Amino acid sequence: MDNDVITVVLADDHAVVRYGLKAVLQTAPDITVIGEARNGREAVDTVMRLKPDVVVMDLSMDGMDGAAATRELQRLESPARILILTMHAEDEYLVPLLEAGASGYLVKNAADRELVDAIRMVARGDQYLRLGAVRALAKELKKREHRALEQTQYESLSDRERSILRLIAAGYTGPDIGAQLNISAKTVDTYKQRIQEKIGLAHRPDYVRFAVRLGLLDEEARM
């Protein structure tokens, strides 16, 4: 857009972090902070209004988070480059962010210099990724695909089938489940067969693994 100054909008729900980022970026004469946002919603509004070259966005914000805001921002006509900041090296968030259209990914404890470099790189249109992030990419992609498949399968079940799946995984017997739901044990049998036909869960270990991966058992076990 302009070859002289890189305009930046900061999005982070912590005022101290925004102060710190501004302090760092003031040391770079070719970078100017033209706006700030306290959450994803504000970030979208501010970016639409100010049209910066780069958005420096926190990964975890209340309300609309960094990933959702990134997706939203990519819908604009001339989308800004987006550089994601994250507190720790949580590579499991990398894939959906890149899918959402982020151009870079940086840990907050990186050197000040690294932030400035990253902003310049994404402003030029390059991607900025830490070493190691790329390695985690392939592994993570596979895991997410499989988890997404299972989630879809789970959602394809009817309400009753989902209840029976959860209760079987939690270890209840057919008759127990019938008593809890006020239906016959024989009816529970039928749901078991439908679940097997639909998503292939045959024996109890299959149920338990499936439920653990989708986090269905955590709620039941908390006191």
Add this chain to the structure above:
Amino acid sequence: MDNDVITVVLADDHAVVRYGLKAVLQTAPDITVIGEARNGREAVDTVMRLKPDVVVMDLSMDGMDGAAATRELQRLESPARILILTMHAEDEYLVPLLEAGASGYLVKNAADRELVDAIRMVARGDQYLRLGAVRALAKELKKREHRALEQTQYESLSDRERSILRLIAAGYTGPDIGAQLNISAKTVDTYKQRIQEKIGLAHRPDYVRFAVRLGLLDEEARM
């Protein structure tokens, strides 16, 4: 120590956060930042050298974390007051921190004003706790006690008994377990009874809840 100026040391592994904190604290004339540290180890050294009134410490730092550094600092002759900063409202860390000797606990997205107030309070010797943190305290204490009890119970079992417990919770039948461990299904029955006698797990749902709370199922379900 002195009734005029509160001396502060900042400990956070993110330079941007330290910049931001300094910017906020410069607005308070009665507070002076006299030192900084990038991790728990440095924090201990710096505090021993400078003897500040208050240490503002990040919860999560590489190497020695905030909790460990807090414990360390409490060993000094005239220990500084310690104010813990945390990124999100993770109340589960509250109890060990207070045990370690922290005087206050503050989320980073709190208003700037709140940080200044908190520093003044802990400098006076008062405790600063967010509302809700105290409420979470009793609940958290109970949960920890119960979890510790269950962990002790689990460790009181023999190796074989632990194996059978995990496999039952994972959903395997007696004969399946026997085949996996090369023992008779009848032997598995015996272990079930012993587990019931020792820690009171009678039916499968008891096994599943127990195993979920101790995290025994997570490893099995990961692909």
Add this chain to the structure above:
DNA sequence: CCGGCATTTAGGGGTTACCCTGACATAACT
């Protein structure tokens, strides 16, 4: 040194749960 005590192993027999096949009712969508 030997007699409890914990651990691992196993069988018999009664009760219960599981699996498969088949069936019917309602609502929704075609």
Add this chain to the structure above:
DNA sequence: AGTTATGTCAGGGTAACCCCTAAATGCCGG
């Protein structure tokens, strides 16, 4: 009106579960 999805239930054979009893091993202490 016919198909599909969903919720409900039953019968009967096979398999698992539960309770009681009991053997062999190994270890620690009187």
